[in-house]
Amino acid sequence: MITITRRSVRIVAGLLAAGAIAVSLAGPALASHVLVQTTTLGEGTVGGTINVPVTLQAADGAPLQGTTVIFYLHASFAGVEGEAEIGRAMTDENGVASIAYRPRLAGHHEIRMEFVAPAGGEVEVTSTAIDVTGGGQLYRSPAGVDVPGVGVELLMVVLAIVWSILFWVVFRLVAIARGGGEVGTPEPGPGR
Amino acid sequence: MAALSEWERRLEETALAPIRRTGPRFWALVVALLAVIGWGVYAYWVQIRDGLVVTGMRDRISWGLYIATFVFFIGISHAGTLISAILRVSNARWRTPVTRMAEFVTVVALVCGASFVIIDLGRPDRILNVFIYGRWQSPIIWDVLAITTYLTGSITYLFVPMIPDLALFRDRLGSHTSRWRGWLYRTLAIGWNGNATQHRSLASAIGVLMILIIPIAVSVHTVVSWIFAMTMRVPWDSALFGAFFVAGAIFSGIGILIIVMAILRRAYHLEEYVTEKHFLYLGYLMAAFAAIMIYANINEFMTHGYKLQEGVEFHFRQLFLAEFAPLFWFYLLGGLVSPIVIALLPATRNVRGFVLAAVLVTVAMWIERYFIVVTGLRVPLMPYEPASYAPTWVEWSLLAAGLALFALLITLFSKVFPIIAVWEVAEDHEATVASPDTARRAALEPSKLEGETAR
Numbered sequence: 001m002i003t004i005t006r007r008s009v010r011i012v013a014g015l016l017a018a019g020a021i022a023v024s025l026a027g028p029a030l031a032s033h034v035l036v037q038t039t040t041l042g043e044g045t046v047g048g049t050i051n052v053p054v055t056l057q058a059a060d061g062a063p064l065q066g067t068t069v070i071f072y073l074h075a076s077f078a079g080v081e082g083e084a085e086i087g088r089a090m091t092d093e094n095g096v097a098s099i100a101y102r103p104r105l106a107g108h109h110e111i112r113m114e115f116v117a118p119a120g121g122e123v124e125v126t127s128t129a130i131d132v133t134g135g136g137q138l139y140r141s142p143a144g145v146d147v148p149g150v151g152v153e154l155l156m157v158v159l160a161i162v163w164s165i166l167f168w169v170v171f172r173l174v175a176i177a178r179g180g181g182e183v184g185t186p187e188p189g190p191g192r
Numbered sequence: 193m194a195a196l197s198e199w200e201r202r203l204e205e206t207a208l209a210p211i212r213r214t215g216p217r218f219w220a221l222v223v224a225l226l227a228v229i230g231w232g233v234y235a236y237w238v239q240i241r242d243g244l245v246v247t248g249m250r251d252r253i254s255w256g257l258y259i260a261t262f263v264f265f266i267g268i269s270h271a272g273t274l275i276s277a278i279l280r281v282s283n284a285r286w287r288t289p290v291t292r293m294a295e296f297v298t299v300v301a302l303v304c305g306a307s308f309v310i311i312d313l314g315r316p317d318r319i320l321n322v323f324i325y326g327r328w329q330s331p332i333i334w335d336v337l338a339i340t341t342y343l344t345g346s347i348t349y350l351f352v353p354m355i356p357d358l359a360l361f362r363d364r365l366g367s368h369t370s371r372w373r374g375w376l377y378r379t380l381a382i383g384w385n386g387n388a389t390q391h392r393s394l395a396s397a398i399g400v401l402m403i404l405i406i407p408i409a410v411s412v413h414t415v416v417s418w419i420f421a422m423t424m425r426v427p428w429d430s431a432l433f434g435a436f437f438v439a440g441a442i443f444s445g446i447g448i449l450i451i452v453m454a455i456l457r458r459a460y461h462l463e464e465y466v467t468e469k470h471f472l473y474l475g476y477l478m479a480a481f482a483a484i485m486i487y488a489n490i491n492e493f494m495t496h497g498y499k500l501q502e503g504v505e506f507h508f509r510q511l512f513l514a515e516f517a518p519l520f521w522f523y524l525l526g527g528l529v530s531p532i533v534i535a536l537l538p539a540t541r542n543v544r545g546f547v548l549a550a551v552l553v554t555v556a557m558w559i560e561r562y563f564i565v566v567t568g569l570r571v572p573l574m575p576y577e578p579a580s581y582a583p584t585w586v587e588w589s590l591l592a593a594g595l596a597l598f599a600l601l602i603t604l605f606s607k608v609f610p611i612i613a614v615w616e617v618a619e620d621h622e623a624t625v626a627s628p629d630t631a632r633r634a635a636l637e638p639s640k641l642e643g644e645t646a647r
Contacts, residue, residue, distance in 0.1 A: 152328040155337075162341055165404050169348055172397035173382060176355065179390040180383020 034064060034117045038128040046106055046134035053098035054113050054126065056091050063095030064118060071099050072112040083112065103132040200618050203465070207357070207614045208364055210460050210606055211373070218607070225600040232593020235586045236311065244314040246586045252579035253569045257587040258312035260562040261594055264444070265305030266339070266416055267437070267557065271445030271452075272298030273346045274409040275477075277402040285623070286473060288616040289465040293456060294449050295350040296611070300601040301448075302343045304594050311590055331418040338408070338415045345408050349401045351380070355394065357610040359384035373608070413441040420564065426503035427568040430496075436488045440557060443481035447553035450474050452602060454547045456611055465612055468543050475546035478553060479535035482528050489528070503571045506578070510567055519559050527556020 037055040044050045052071060056064040068090050072083040087099035103109060112127045239246050249256045272294035279287035310316050326333045362377035369377075384390060417437035420428040430436070450471060457466040496504050511520045531549040534540040540548075570578050583591075605611075 155328065155334070159337060159341070162345075162404065162408065165400060166341075166344060166348060169352065169397045169401055172393045172400075173352070175393040176384060176390045176397075177382040179387055179393065180385055 034058065034124060035061070036124070036126045038113070038126055041111075041128055041130040043131045043133065044103055046103055046132055047136050047138050048134075049100050049102050050130060051098055052101050052111055052128065053096055054115075054128075056095045056097070056115065056117075063091070063093065065091055065093050065095060067091045067095075067097070067115050067118060069097040069113050069115045071101070072114070073101075074110050074112070086111070102138075103130070104138060106132050106135055108132075199621065203612070203614055203617060203621075204360065204364065206460070206462065206465065207610045207612050208361070210611065211361070211365065211369065211608070214607065218603070221603060222600065225596045225603070228596035229593045229600065232590050232596070235589035235593070239311075239314070239586050239590075240316075246584060248582045248584050248587065250579065250581075253566060253581040255312070255565050255569060256581055257562070257583040257591055258308045260558070260565045261591055262305050262308040262312070263416060263437075263561040263565070264558045265301045265308065265594070265598070266413060267441035267444045267561070268448040268554075269298045269301035269305060269342070269346070269445070270409055270413065270438075270441040271301070271449040272296065273342075273349055273405045274442060275445060275449065277349070277405045277409070280398075280402045281406070285620045286469060288620045289462070289467075289612055290449070290453055290470055290474070291616070292350075292354070292609075292611055292613045293452055295346070295353075296602060296605050296609075297445075297449060297452055298346045299343070299350055300598055300605070302339065302346060303601065304598045306339060306343070307597075308590075308594060331415060331422050334415045335419060338412045342408050342412045345401070345405050349405050352394065352397050352401060353613060353616065354610065355381060355384050356386065356615040357613065359386070360614055361610060376608070410438055413437045420568065425568050426501060426571055427496075427507045428564075430492060432488060432492055436492065439481060439484045439488060440560065443478065443485055444554060444557035446474055446478040446481065447550040447557065450478070450546055450550035451554065454543065454550075456606060460606070460611065462612065465617060471543045471546045472541065475531070475535055475541070475549065478546070478549065479531045482531040482553070486528050489524070507567060507571050510570065510578075511563065516563060516567060520563060523556045523559045523563070526552045527560070 035057040037057070039053055041050060041052065054069055056067055056069075058064055068088060070088045071086050073086045075082065075084040086101055089097040089099050091097040097115075101111070109130050109132055110127055111130065112125060114123050114125055116123055247256065247258075272291075276287065276291040276294045276298075279291070310319055313319060322333065322336055326336075358377050359381040362374070362381045365373065365377065367374070414434035414437065417433040421430055421433040453466055453470065453474075457463060493508075497508060510516055530552050534545045534549040537545075539545075566581055570581070572578050
């Protein structure tokens, strides 16, 4: 027969407290044991789409599914430097989260990725880099209604017609200047 | 015939008089205008040295006095070319003594208006960005194209009908004028001697230009309005803006034309040619456009006010009741209603009355342009306090310099070029004298006709 004594209660309570302390201390330690794999992105071009993947696995190699990863890019705008969020994605059944990124500027870009492991705890950080070349105009305003022929071409046609008529007037002036050499009867009206 | 040739001789003398005689008052005016322009140059230098921070414009109200004045000048540029061309196309014979002045106003106003865009840029070298980075889809580019075409067309339209008069100056002044003037008239007269070939070429050139210039002029102010109407701002969200701007442009153009006519008439004693009839006809035209403007305003405010979308209530309040109310009511009553009242009342239906109406219209239309620009930008895009804008001394100085430049260029033009279309006035006079209807009326009302033909 088991007799519950005051001492045994103390021992059980002490073990439970020690267990709780161990678990609370071990949590972040477990998270920090997430295995992170990033891919070297290499080179890209301005306006081109680059896939930026990151793979998260538990310490035993099992993929971490359902973890949100936030992607940041170091950016500089109007004299202010900082990190801009360029996207967020959730890991799939293989533990992979990826975003499609279109670089707007040429140069060396550092992409930082942040996530919180499923067990909770501190934010984990990893990063990758890409070298971007090129410098094309990226902004394209999509036409709401694209009527064929109504656009820059029409503007050019109108301008060409107007300026052609103005040039025709110049030819009339040349004709007046050439006519100055002719001897003829002055007409009643403008001039002598 | 002797009476006719005497009348023509007097007309030629009147046209030549500004070139032959230059009094001290002319030089005093030129010096005064140059002083104002000089002060403006100093203000512009301050702006270039310290940047646009010396103006009242900031990030939220980024257009102010400069753009309002640009729109105003482009508006009054419609005085000449459009009014002259419409009257020429409609064969309104009474137009002949005033068309040249109107065409001067157009060219000078366009030059002054375009300079305010460059002033507004802050750094003038940024004008190159329009050509380097300009996009065909932008109304700014359309505006540059339209104004460039309009300026070219207006200069051509000013020059072509002036050729016979420049030849008159070349022949009459001859060696009696300075060397550079003689060279100028010889060059610009391009060998005109009035033969049949030249007449045909001149007639066809004028005929084509007067038709071409009307759609160009309409397009210019329509495109200027699109700079506002195609921007995502509640008060500018209007499909009526193009027509509204064109009507306002012609309206203010007539106003400034009446003022210029009155000044040049008095300065150069043109009473025989620029008569009360011209002021009355232009005054009636101005009153008609005042009615069109009233209609456009009612249309605009009714549709916006009925829907009262977000921001419109704030906009209406600032115009009708709050900060801008006194000047806005002046625009409505002084600028739009008074020209109609002046045209309707027999006591005010005269030169003085219409000149007063023209001054009111000109001031009111500048205020209207200012309100379109500033009050439109003042409506908050997000729920924060509305921004405020007050022009600084730099902006007021440049506005004064712009107006002085306008007056100076008109003054100098009048001293170099014929301010009356001599050959057109003479042609009109001959047609009036030769008309059988005139002869009949002469038999009935000899005293009245005498007065009319003298005009």
